[in-house]
Amino acid sequence: MYVMDMPYGNGSVPVWERPEPQARAAPVPLSRAKIAATAVRLADAHGLDELSVRKLAKELGVGPMRLYDYVTNRAELLELMVDAVYGEIAGAGRDPEWRATVVAIARTTRTVALDHEWFSDLLGGRPHLGPHALAVGESTAAALSRAPGVRGIDDLQQVLGTLNAFLIGALRREVTERRTARATGADESAWQRGLGPYLTRMLDTGRYPTIARLVVDGAHLDPAETFDRGLAAILDGVTGDTRR
Structure with missing residues (x-):
């Protein structure tokens, strides 16, 4: 659990403010941007109901537990996906x-x-x-x-x-x-x-x-x-x- 002091009390550190996990000597390099882009592509093809951490991990070619180094739960994954889509709007x-x-x-x-x-x-x-x-x-x-x-x-x-x-x-x-x-x-x-x-x-x-x-x-x-x-x-x- 990541916790920080905020003006209105203690709360978990948002995914946006957590540093990327240290790079591993692994066959498949990961980043939150890559995870989000892959999840967006899967959701586009099959809908949110069919999106799971297991299916996303398989698409990325990694074990499911490795994704939890980058997102702690599905809610954080959805936030990354939504913000990736907002990135397509931000230039307008x-x-x-x-x-x-x-x-x-x-x-x-x-x-x-x-x-x-x-x-x-x-x-x-x-x-x-x-x-x-x-x-x-x-x-x-x-x-x-x-x-x-x-x-x-x-x-x-x-x-x-x-x-x-x-x-x-x-x-x-x-x-x-x-x-x-x-x-x-x-x-x-x-x-x-x-x-x-x-x-x-x-x-x-x-x-x-x-x-x-x-x-x-x-x-x-x-x-x-x-x-x-x-x-x-x-x-x-x-x-x-x-x-x-």
């Missing part, structure tokens, strides 16, 4: 204009989340505090702090919370739809066509006039357009009075 959003920065970060986050579908499963709980996650958070917060409607730390916290809630919801919905399409063999369009006659009969009753307007007159966008519209709605609000 270098525009001097605040809105362009946030849009770039959000779009890159979507792209990366679709490349690594398990990533969205690990969002929404406690914040991730790895170096790359912190870098993405800093870039996002710094950009939003320059938005016209953000006048102080309370506004910034509110806007960040709203943006994060949108991102998590949008990404999980899109990933869930992709998984459902694979599991059922029918994409969203095919599902809609199959239920079309039933929905028409229900709307013809006149009991659901607002839903009928949405179905008939509403825009039918692809996932990228839907994401961009939702993001724009959030950022449009940021340019106004966030206290209202």
Whole structure:
């Protein structure tokens, strides 16, 4: 157990602050970066449920116990994996204009989340505090702090919370739809066509006039357009009075 004194009490040293184990005279060199990259590749191919220390060790060509020199449990392994994915996002959003920065970060986050579908499963709980996650958070917060409607730390916290809630919801919905399409063999369009006659009969009753307007007159966008519209709605609000 690694323990350190912190301002709010004692706690275990995060994996980010522990030195790499000393190199061994072993056939297979290891590092936390290599472990994380291999684990990400396995999760991309088979999902988180199929990821285990034993399978990861086999893929790396080492014994399972050797991995525990680098990560003490599965939770630390997941943190390394998540931060490796944040590393793919960290280069986005270098525009001097605040809105362009946030849009770039959000779009890159979507792209990366679709490349690594398990990533969205690990969002929404406690914040991730790895170096790359912190870098993405800093870039996002710094950009939003320059938005016209953000006048102080309370506004910034509110806007960040709203943006994060949108991102998590949008990404999980899109990933869930992709998984459902694979599991059922029918994409969203095919599902809609199959239920079309039933929905028409229900709307013809006149009991659901607002839903009928949405179905008939509403825009039918692809996932990228839907994401961009939702993001724009959030950022449009940021340019106004966030206290209202």
